Amino acid sequence: MKRPPENLLLPRSARALPTRTRLRTRPVPVILYVVGLLLLPVLVVGAGVGAGWWATTGATAVRQADGAQPGADGGTAPAAPVDPADVKGSMTVQQVVDAFPPVTAAEVLARFGAPAGTPASTPLKTLVEAGDGTDIPAIRTWLAERTTG
Amino acid sequence: MTGSSARTAGSGAAAGVRIRVPRRPAGWGTRVRLARHGTQAVVVGLVVWQVVQHARSGAASAEAFCPFGGFETAWTWVTTGRTVAHVHTANLVLAAAVVVLALVGRGFFCGWLCPLGTLQGLVHAAGRAVGDRVAPLRRLRRRLGQGAPAARWGRVDRVLRWGRWLVLGWAVGGAALTGTMVFREVDPWVAVLSVVEFEISTAFVVLLVTLVASVVVERPFCRYACPLGAAQSLLGRLSPIAVQRDASACLGCDLCNRACPMGIPVNTRTRVTDTTCLGCLECVAACPSEKGLALTVALPFPGRRS
Numbered sequence: 001m002k003r004p005p006e007n008l009l010l011p012r013s014a015r016a017l018p019t020r021t022r023l024r025t026r027p028v029p030v031i032l033y034v035v036g037l038l039l040l041p042v043l044v045v046g047a048g049v050g051a052g053w054w055a056t057t058g059a060t061a062v063r064q065a066d067g068a069q070p071g072a073d074g075g076t077a078p079a080a081p082v083d084p085a086d087v088k089g090s091m092t093v094q095q096v097v098d099a100f101p102p103v104t105a106a107e108v109l110a111r112f113g114a115p116a117g118t119p120a121s122t123p124l125k126t127l128v129e130a131g132d133g134t135d136i137p138a139i140r141t142w143l144a145e146r147t148t149g
Numbered sequence: 150m151t152g153s154s155a156r157t158a159g160s161g162a163a164a165g166v167r168i169r170v171p172r173r174p175a176g177w178g179t180r181v182r183l184a185r186h187g188t189q190a191v192v193v194g195l196v197v198w199q200v201v202q203h204a205r206s207g208a209a210s211a212e213a214f215c216p217f218g219g220f221e222t223a224w225t226w227v228t229t230g231r232t233v234a235h236v237h238t239a240n241l242v243l244a245a246a247v248v249v250l251a252l253v254g255r256g257f258f259c260g261w262l263c264p265l266g267t268l269q270g271l272v273h274a275a276g277r278a279v280g281d282r283v284a285p286l287r288r289l290r291r292r293l294g295q296g297a298p299a300a301r302w303g304r305v306d307r308v309l310r311w312g313r314w315l316v317l318g319w320a321v322g323g324a325a326l327t328g329t330m331v332f333r334e335v336d337p338w339v340a341v342l343s344v345v346e347f348e349i350s351t352a353f354v355v356l357l358v359t360l361v362a363s364v365v366v367e368r369p370f371c372r373y374a375c376p377l378g379a380a381q382s383l384l385g386r387l388s389p390i391a392v393q394r395d396a397s398a399c400l401g402c403d404l405c406n407r408a409c410p411m412g413i414p415v416n417t418r419t420r421v422t423d424t425t426c427l428g429c430l431e432c433v434a435a436c437p438s439e440k441g442l443a444l445t446v447a448l449p450f451p452g453r454r455s
Binding site for chain 1: 184210238239257433447
Protein backbone atom coordinates (compact mmCIF):
# COMPACT_ATOMS: atom_id res chain seq x y z
CA MET A 1 0.00 0.00 0.00
CA LYS A 2 1.33 3.42 -0.97
CA ARG A 3 2.19 5.61 2.01
CA PRO A 4 0.78 9.15 1.96
CA PRO A 5 3.39 11.90 1.65
CA GLU A 6 4.67 13.32 4.92
CA ASN A 7 4.03 16.89 3.81
CA LEU A 8 1.03 18.62 2.32
CA LEU A 9 1.11 21.44 -0.22
CA LEU A 10 -0.63 24.65 0.78
CA PRO A 11 -2.75 26.36 -1.87
CA ARG A 12 -1.03 29.21 -3.74
CA SER A 13 -3.34 31.73 -2.10
CA ALA A 14 -2.37 30.65 1.43
CA ARG A 15 -1.33 33.35 3.85
CA ALA A 16 2.38 33.18 4.47
CA LEU A 17 2.41 34.35 8.09
CA PRO A 18 1.20 32.37 11.09
CA THR A 19 -2.06 33.49 12.67
CA ARG A 20 -1.59 35.78 15.65
CA THR A 21 -4.11 36.23 18.43
CA ARG A 22 -4.31 38.85 21.14
CA LEU A 23 -3.72 36.07 23.66
CA ARG A 24 -0.70 34.19 24.81
CA THR A 25 -1.56 30.59 24.06
CA ARG A 26 0.06 27.21 24.48
CA PRO A 27 -0.93 23.91 22.86
CA VAL A 28 -2.75 21.38 25.04
CA PRO A 29 -2.21 17.66 24.36
CA VAL A 30 -5.55 16.07 23.47
CA ILE A 31 -5.02 13.25 25.96
CA LEU A 32 -4.55 15.78 28.78
CA TYR A 33 -7.68 17.67 27.66
CA VAL A 34 -9.82 14.53 27.65
CA VAL A 35 -8.54 12.95 30.84
CA GLY A 36 -8.51 16.26 32.75
CA LEU A 37 -12.03 17.22 31.74
CA LEU A 38 -13.37 13.74 32.48
CA LEU A 39 -11.82 13.84 35.93
CA LEU A 40 -13.19 17.29 36.73
CA PRO A 41 -16.90 16.32 37.09
CA VAL A 42 -15.87 13.15 38.93
CA LEU A 43 -14.03 15.30 41.47
CA VAL A 44 -16.97 17.71 41.88
CA VAL A 45 -19.45 14.85 42.32
CA GLY A 46 -17.03 13.16 44.73
CA ALA A 47 -16.86 16.37 46.76
CA GLY A 48 -20.67 16.59 46.72
CA VAL A 49 -21.01 13.01 47.92
CA GLY A 50 -18.35 13.58 50.58
CA ALA A 51 -20.18 16.65 51.83
CA GLY A 52 -23.44 14.70 52.09
CA TRP A 53 -25.21 16.69 49.39
CA TRP A 54 -25.83 13.73 47.09
CA ALA A 55 -29.46 12.56 47.20
CA THR A 56 -31.29 11.06 44.24
CA THR A 57 -34.69 10.82 45.89
CA GLY A 58 -36.72 12.71 48.48
CA ALA A 59 -36.05 16.00 50.19
CA THR A 60 -33.09 18.32 50.15
CA ALA A 61 -29.82 18.54 52.02
CA VAL A 62 -31.05 21.67 53.74
CA ARG A 63 -33.62 19.54 55.46
CA GLN A 64 -30.88 17.11 56.50
CA ALA A 65 -29.06 19.95 58.16
CA ASP A 66 -32.21 20.71 60.07
CA GLY A 67 -31.69 17.47 61.97
CA ALA A 68 -33.93 15.01 60.18
CA GLN A 69 -32.95 11.34 60.06
CA PRO A 70 -30.56 10.32 57.30
CA GLY A 71 -31.49 7.49 54.93
CA ALA A 72 -30.92 3.88 55.77
CA ASP A 73 -28.06 3.42 53.30
CA GLY A 74 -25.39 5.30 55.17
CA GLY A 75 -26.28 8.95 55.02
CA THR A 76 -26.19 9.88 51.34
CA ALA A 77 -29.81 8.90 50.85
CA PRO A 78 -32.43 11.59 51.27
CA ALA A 79 -33.35 12.81 54.67
CA ALA A 80 -36.91 12.48 55.76
CA PRO A 81 -38.73 15.79 55.40
CA VAL A 82 -40.07 17.67 58.41
CA ASP A 83 -42.64 19.49 56.31
CA PRO A 84 -45.48 17.53 54.63
CA ALA A 85 -45.08 19.85 51.63
CA ASP A 86 -41.71 18.17 50.97
CA VAL A 87 -43.25 14.71 50.54
CA LYS A 88 -42.56 13.42 47.03
CA GLY A 89 -43.74 10.45 45.01
CA SER A 90 -40.27 8.95 45.06
CA MET A 91 -40.39 8.54 48.86
CA THR A 92 -41.22 5.14 50.30
CA VAL A 93 -43.96 4.40 52.80
CA GLN A 94 -41.27 3.72 55.43
CA GLN A 95 -39.71 7.15 54.87
CA VAL A 96 -43.08 8.79 55.43
CA VAL A 97 -43.65 6.74 58.59
CA ASP A 98 -40.19 7.65 59.89
CA ALA A 99 -40.72 11.33 59.17
CA PHE A 100 -44.19 11.82 60.57
CA PRO A 101 -44.77 10.01 63.84
CA PRO A 102 -47.27 8.79 64.93
CA VAL A 103 -48.34 7.94 61.36
CA THR A 104 -48.14 4.18 60.72
CA ALA A 105 -47.54 2.22 57.52
CA ALA A 106 -51.03 0.70 57.77
CA GLU A 107 -52.58 4.19 57.82
CA VAL A 108 -50.59 5.30 54.77
CA LEU A 109 -51.48 2.15 52.85
CA ALA A 110 -55.14 2.49 53.82
CA ARG A 111 -55.09 6.10 52.62
CA PHE A 112 -54.03 4.90 49.18
CA GLY A 113 -56.41 1.96 49.23
CA ALA A 114 -53.46 -0.45 48.99
CA PRO A 115 -53.50 -3.99 50.45
CA ALA A 116 -52.26 -4.19 54.05
CA GLY A 117 -49.42 -6.55 53.09
CA THR A 118 -47.79 -4.06 50.71
CA PRO A 119 -44.07 -3.68 51.58
CA ALA A 120 -43.07 -0.48 53.35
CA SER A 121 -40.31 -0.03 50.80
CA THR A 122 -42.89 0.74 48.09
CA PRO A 123 -42.57 4.27 46.68
CA LEU A 124 -45.64 6.48 47.07
CA LYS A 125 -45.90 7.02 43.32
CA THR A 126 -46.37 3.25 42.85
CA LEU A 127 -49.27 3.41 45.28
CA VAL A 128 -50.68 6.42 43.41
CA GLU A 129 -50.57 4.54 40.11
CA ALA A 130 -52.20 1.43 41.57
CA GLY A 131 -54.48 3.13 44.05
CA ASP A 132 -57.95 4.58 44.32
CA GLY A 133 -57.21 8.07 42.99
CA THR A 134 -55.44 9.50 46.05
CA ASP A 135 -52.52 11.59 44.81
CA ILE A 136 -49.44 13.10 46.46
CA PRO A 137 -50.99 16.55 47.19
CA ALA A 138 -53.85 14.78 48.99
CA ILE A 139 -51.35 12.83 51.09
CA ARG A 140 -49.50 16.05 51.95
CA THR A 141 -52.74 17.62 53.14
CA TRP A 142 -53.62 14.52 55.15
CA LEU A 143 -50.15 14.38 56.73
CA ALA A 144 -50.34 18.07 57.65
CA GLU A 145 -53.71 17.50 59.36
CA ARG A 146 -52.57 14.25 60.97
CA THR A 147 -49.35 15.64 62.45
CA THR A 148 -50.84 18.92 63.68
CA GLY A 149 -54.10 17.41 64.86
CA MET B 150 6.52 24.01 9.83
CA THR B 151 9.19 21.40 10.33
CA GLY B 152 11.32 19.09 8.22
CA SER B 153 13.88 19.80 5.55
CA SER B 154 11.37 19.76 2.72
CA ALA B 155 9.25 22.50 4.26
CA ARG B 156 10.18 25.90 2.96
CA THR B 157 9.89 28.93 5.18
CA ALA B 158 6.52 30.52 4.86
CA GLY B 159 7.68 34.02 3.98
CA SER B 160 10.26 33.13 1.34
CA GLY B 161 8.02 30.48 -0.21
CA ALA B 162 5.14 32.84 -0.74
CA ALA B 163 7.38 35.57 -2.04
CA ALA B 164 8.94 33.32 -4.65
CA GLY B 165 5.57 31.88 -5.67
CA VAL B 166 6.65 28.41 -4.54
CA ARG B 167 4.05 26.11 -3.00
CA ILE B 168 4.58 25.80 0.76
CA ARG B 169 4.77 22.36 2.35
CA VAL B 170 3.34 21.67 5.81
CA PRO B 171 3.65 18.44 7.81
CA ARG B 172 0.77 15.97 7.61
CA ARG B 173 -0.83 14.57 10.76
CA PRO B 174 0.24 11.03 11.66
CA ALA B 175 -1.96 8.39 10.05
CA GLY B 176 -4.89 7.34 12.25
CA TRP B 177 -4.57 10.28 14.66
CA GLY B 178 -8.03 11.64 13.88
CA THR B 179 -9.55 8.16 14.11
CA ARG B 180 -8.08 7.72 17.59
CA VAL B 181 -9.57 11.06 18.74
CA ARG B 182 -12.98 10.06 17.35
CA LEU B 183 -12.74 6.64 18.97
CA ALA B 184 -11.95 8.22 22.33
CA ARG B 185 -15.01 10.45 22.04
CA HIS B 186 -17.37 7.77 20.84
CA GLY B 187 -16.06 5.40 23.50
CA THR B 188 -16.75 7.98 26.22
CA GLN B 189 -20.23 8.60 24.83
CA ALA B 190 -20.90 4.85 24.74
CA VAL B 191 -19.91 4.50 28.41
CA VAL B 192 -22.27 7.34 29.41
CA VAL B 193 -25.15 5.88 27.38
CA GLY B 194 -24.44 2.49 28.96
CA LEU B 195 -24.64 4.00 32.44
CA VAL B 196 -27.95 5.70 31.61
CA VAL B 197 -29.42 2.47 30.19
CA TRP B 198 -28.28 0.59 33.30
CA GLN B 199 -29.90 3.21 35.54
CA VAL B 200 -33.17 3.10 33.57
CA VAL B 201 -33.27 -0.70 33.83
CA GLN B 202 -32.49 -0.56 37.57
CA HIS B 203 -35.25 2.02 38.03
CA ALA B 204 -37.77 -0.10 36.16
CA ARG B 205 -36.78 -3.38 37.85
CA SER B 206 -36.09 -2.45 41.45
CA GLY B 207 -37.34 1.11 41.93
CA ALA B 208 -33.83 2.62 42.05
CA ALA B 209 -33.50 6.36 41.50
CA SER B 210 -34.71 7.55 38.10
CA ALA B 211 -32.07 8.58 35.56
CA GLU B 212 -33.81 11.99 35.75
CA ALA B 213 -32.11 12.41 39.12
CA PHE B 214 -28.81 12.52 37.23
CA CYS B 215 -29.75 15.31 34.80
CA PRO B 216 -27.69 18.44 35.50
CA PHE B 217 -30.31 20.77 34.01
CA GLY B 218 -32.65 19.94 36.90
CA GLY B 219 -30.07 21.65 39.11
CA PHE B 220 -30.25 24.84 37.03
CA GLU B 221 -34.06 24.76 37.16
CA THR B 222 -34.21 24.34 40.89
CA ALA B 223 -31.31 26.65 41.78
CA TRP B 224 -33.47 29.70 42.50
CA THR B 225 -36.01 27.73 44.57
CA TRP B 226 -33.22 26.01 46.48
CA VAL B 227 -31.40 29.26 47.27
CA THR B 228 -34.54 31.09 48.36
CA THR B 229 -36.45 28.33 50.16
CA GLY B 230 -33.99 25.51 50.80
CA ARG B 231 -36.21 23.11 48.87
CA THR B 232 -36.02 21.59 45.43
CA VAL B 233 -38.83 21.65 42.89
CA ALA B 234 -40.64 18.37 42.15
CA HIS B 235 -38.59 15.69 40.32
CA VAL B 236 -35.34 17.39 41.34
CA HIS B 237 -33.00 16.30 44.11
CA THR B 238 -29.73 17.53 45.52
CA ALA B 239 -27.89 15.15 43.15
CA ASN B 240 -29.12 17.37 40.30
CA LEU B 241 -27.60 20.39 42.05
CA VAL B 242 -24.26 18.63 42.48
CA LEU B 243 -24.28 17.62 38.81
CA ALA B 244 -25.18 21.18 37.78
CA ALA B 245 -22.17 22.39 39.78
CA ALA B 246 -20.01 19.84 37.96
CA VAL B 247 -21.30 21.09 34.60
CA VAL B 248 -20.64 24.71 35.62
CA VAL B 249 -17.03 23.87 36.49
CA LEU B 250 -16.69 21.84 33.30
CA ALA B 251 -18.03 24.70 31.15
CA LEU B 252 -15.78 27.26 32.84
CA VAL B 253 -12.74 25.12 32.05
CA GLY B 254 -13.65 23.13 28.97
CA ARG B 255 -16.39 25.14 27.19
CA GLY B 256 -18.89 22.69 25.61
CA PHE B 257 -17.04 19.49 26.59
CA PHE B 258 -20.13 18.12 28.37
CA CYS B 259 -22.24 18.49 25.21
CA GLY B 260 -19.63 17.06 22.90
CA TRP B 261 -18.32 14.18 24.97
CA LEU B 262 -20.89 13.29 27.63
CA CYS B 263 -24.47 14.36 26.84
CA PRO B 264 -26.45 11.21 25.94
CA LEU B 265 -29.13 13.18 24.07
CA GLY B 266 -26.40 14.64 21.85
CA THR B 267 -25.06 11.12 21.30
CA LEU B 268 -28.52 9.93 20.26
CA GLN B 269 -28.89 12.79 17.76
CA GLY B 270 -25.39 12.11 16.41
CA LEU B 271 -26.22 8.43 15.89
CA VAL B 272 -29.43 9.23 14.00
CA HIS B 273 -27.61 11.78 11.84
CA ALA B 274 -24.81 9.31 11.06
CA ALA B 275 -27.42 6.72 10.05
CA GLY B 276 -29.24 9.27 7.88
CA ARG B 277 -25.98 10.29 6.20
CA ALA B 278 -25.03 6.67 5.59
CA VAL B 279 -28.37 6.06 3.86
CA GLY B 280 -28.06 9.32 1.92
CA ASP B 281 -24.60 8.34 0.71
CA ARG B 282 -25.87 5.04 -0.68
CA VAL B 283 -29.10 6.23 -2.33
CA ALA B 284 -28.31 8.22 -5.46
CA PRO B 285 -31.46 10.46 -5.56
CA LEU B 286 -30.95 11.43 -1.91
CA ARG B 287 -27.29 12.15 -2.59
CA ARG B 288 -28.19 14.40 -5.53
CA LEU B 289 -30.89 16.16 -3.49
CA ARG B 290 -28.45 16.81 -0.64
CA ARG B 291 -25.86 18.19 -3.07
CA ARG B 292 -28.45 20.47 -4.69
CA LEU B 293 -29.72 21.79 -1.36
CA GLY B 294 -26.21 22.18 0.02
CA GLN B 295 -25.10 24.87 -2.42
CA GLY B 296 -26.27 28.10 -4.00
CA ALA B 297 -29.53 29.83 -3.08
CA PRO B 298 -31.07 26.98 -1.00
CA ALA B 299 -27.95 26.80 1.16
CA ALA B 300 -27.90 30.57 1.64
CA ARG B 301 -31.60 30.57 2.54
CA TRP B 302 -31.08 27.72 5.00
CA GLY B 303 -28.12 29.60 6.51
CA ARG B 304 -30.39 32.56 7.30
CA VAL B 305 -33.09 30.33 8.82
CA ASP B 306 -30.43 28.47 10.83
CA ARG B 307 -29.08 31.73 12.28
CA VAL B 308 -32.56 32.82 13.40
CA LEU B 309 -33.45 29.43 14.87
CA ARG B 310 -30.27 29.41 16.97
CA TRP B 311 -31.80 32.13 19.15
CA GLY B 312 -34.33 29.51 20.24
CA ARG B 313 -32.15 27.95 22.91
CA TRP B 314 -31.74 31.28 24.70
CA LEU B 315 -35.52 31.66 24.78
CA VAL B 316 -35.91 28.10 26.06
CA LEU B 317 -33.27 28.71 28.74
CA GLY B 318 -35.07 31.85 29.96
CA TRP B 319 -38.44 30.13 29.93
CA ALA B 320 -37.22 26.95 31.67
CA VAL B 321 -35.23 28.62 34.45
CA GLY B 322 -37.59 31.59 34.87
CA GLY B 323 -40.67 29.38 34.77
CA ALA B 324 -39.25 27.01 37.40
CA ALA B 325 -38.32 29.96 39.63
CA LEU B 326 -41.76 31.58 39.31
CA THR B 327 -43.99 28.52 39.51
CA GLY B 328 -41.88 26.13 41.59
CA THR B 329 -42.43 23.39 39.00
CA MET B 330 -40.31 22.13 36.14
CA VAL B 331 -42.13 23.78 33.25
CA PHE B 332 -39.56 22.51 30.76
CA ARG B 333 -40.13 18.89 31.82
CA GLU B 334 -43.37 18.76 29.85
CA VAL B 335 -41.46 19.23 26.59
CA ASP B 336 -38.07 17.80 27.56
CA PRO B 337 -37.11 15.13 25.01
CA TRP B 338 -34.70 13.61 27.53
CA VAL B 339 -37.62 12.83 29.87
CA ALA B 340 -39.34 11.20 26.89
CA VAL B 341 -36.24 9.08 26.21
CA LEU B 342 -36.16 7.90 29.82
CA SER B 343 -39.85 6.99 29.81
CA VAL B 344 -39.88 5.52 26.32
CA VAL B 345 -40.61 2.04 27.75
CA GLU B 346 -43.95 3.39 28.96
CA PHE B 347 -45.03 4.25 25.38
CA GLU B 348 -46.79 7.35 26.65
CA ILE B 349 -47.61 9.86 23.91
CA SER B 350 -46.84 13.19 25.55
CA THR B 351 -45.67 16.61 24.33
CA ALA B 352 -42.14 15.62 25.32
CA PHE B 353 -42.44 12.47 23.20
CA VAL B 354 -43.54 14.56 20.20
CA VAL B 355 -40.55 16.90 20.73
CA LEU B 356 -38.26 13.85 20.88
CA LEU B 357 -39.77 12.48 17.68
CA VAL B 358 -39.37 15.82 15.87
CA THR B 359 -35.78 16.05 17.14
CA LEU B 360 -34.88 12.59 15.88
CA VAL B 361 -36.54 13.12 12.50
CA ALA B 362 -34.78 16.49 12.12
CA SER B 363 -31.49 14.82 13.12
CA VAL B 364 -31.58 12.88 9.86
CA VAL B 365 -30.95 16.06 7.87
CA VAL B 366 -29.56 18.54 10.46
CA GLU B 367 -26.83 17.48 12.85
CA ARG B 368 -27.81 17.92 16.52
CA PRO B 369 -30.96 20.03 15.92
CA PHE B 370 -31.98 20.10 19.59
CA CYS B 371 -28.48 21.24 20.63
CA ARG B 372 -28.50 23.98 17.96
CA TYR B 373 -31.99 25.36 18.43
CA ALA B 374 -33.54 24.38 21.74
CA CYS B 375 -31.18 22.99 24.38
CA PRO B 376 -31.30 25.18 27.50
CA LEU B 377 -28.42 23.31 29.16
CA GLY B 378 -26.22 23.97 26.15
CA ALA B 379 -27.20 27.65 26.26
CA ALA B 380 -26.32 27.91 29.96
CA GLN B 381 -22.95 26.30 29.27
CA SER B 382 -22.36 28.65 26.34
CA LEU B 383 -22.61 31.62 28.66
CA LEU B 384 -20.14 30.11 31.13
CA GLY B 385 -17.93 28.78 28.35
CA ARG B 386 -17.14 32.34 27.26
CA LEU B 387 -14.76 32.39 30.25
CA SER B 388 -13.01 29.14 29.29
CA PRO B 389 -9.30 29.51 28.44
CA ILE B 390 -9.32 26.40 26.22
CA ALA B 391 -10.23 26.61 22.54
CA VAL B 392 -9.35 25.17 19.17
CA GLN B 393 -6.94 27.52 17.41
CA ARG B 394 -6.24 27.70 13.69
CA ASP B 395 -2.87 28.54 12.21
CA ALA B 396 -3.54 30.17 8.83
CA SER B 397 0.02 29.49 7.68
CA ALA B 398 -0.63 25.74 7.93
CA CYS B 399 -4.26 25.78 6.79
CA LEU B 400 -4.90 24.02 3.48
CA GLY B 401 -8.28 25.69 3.02
CA CYS B 402 -9.71 22.23 2.35
CA ASP B 403 -12.99 22.87 4.22
CA LEU B 404 -12.84 19.49 5.98
CA CYS B 405 -13.06 21.14 9.43
CA ASN B 406 -16.23 23.02 8.45
CA ARG B 407 -17.85 19.86 7.17
CA ALA B 408 -16.84 17.91 10.28
CA CYS B 409 -18.26 20.43 12.76
CA PRO B 410 -21.58 19.07 14.10
CA MET B 411 -22.74 22.59 14.97
CA GLY B 412 -21.96 24.07 11.56
CA ILE B 413 -19.27 26.50 12.76
CA PRO B 414 -17.18 27.86 9.85
CA VAL B 415 -13.93 26.83 11.57
CA ASN B 416 -11.66 27.86 8.70
CA THR B 417 -12.72 31.49 9.09
CA ARG B 418 -11.78 31.62 12.79
CA THR B 419 -8.50 32.22 14.56
CA ARG B 420 -9.75 30.83 17.86
CA VAL B 421 -13.02 28.90 17.84
CA THR B 422 -14.77 30.63 20.71
CA ASP B 423 -18.29 30.35 19.28
CA THR B 424 -20.98 29.79 21.88
CA THR B 425 -22.10 26.68 20.01
CA CYS B 426 -18.67 24.98 20.08
CA LEU B 427 -19.01 21.52 21.67
CA GLY B 428 -15.30 20.94 22.19
CA CYS B 429 -15.80 17.64 20.38
CA LEU B 430 -12.52 18.02 18.43
CA GLU B 431 -14.15 16.72 15.23
CA CYS B 432 -12.58 19.65 13.35
CA VAL B 433 -9.13 18.91 14.77
CA ALA B 434 -9.53 15.21 13.98
CA ALA B 435 -10.57 16.03 10.40
CA CYS B 436 -7.69 18.46 9.75
CA PRO B 437 -4.97 16.77 7.66
CA SER B 438 -2.37 19.44 8.51
CA GLU B 439 -0.48 18.79 11.74
CA LYS B 440 -0.32 22.47 12.68
CA GLY B 441 -3.54 23.62 11.00
CA LEU B 442 -5.79 23.21 14.03
CA ALA B 443 -4.67 22.66 17.59
CA LEU B 444 -6.19 22.72 21.02
CA THR B 445 -4.71 25.63 22.96
CA VAL B 446 -5.00 27.18 26.38
CA ALA B 447 -4.82 30.96 26.78
CA LEU B 448 -2.44 31.84 29.58
CA PRO B 449 -3.55 34.59 31.95
CA PHE B 450 -0.16 36.15 32.58
CA PRO B 451 1.46 38.53 30.09
CA GLY B 452 4.13 37.43 27.67
CA ARG B 453 4.89 37.11 24.00
CA ARG B 454 1.67 36.76 22.04
CA SER B 455 1.09 33.76 19.82
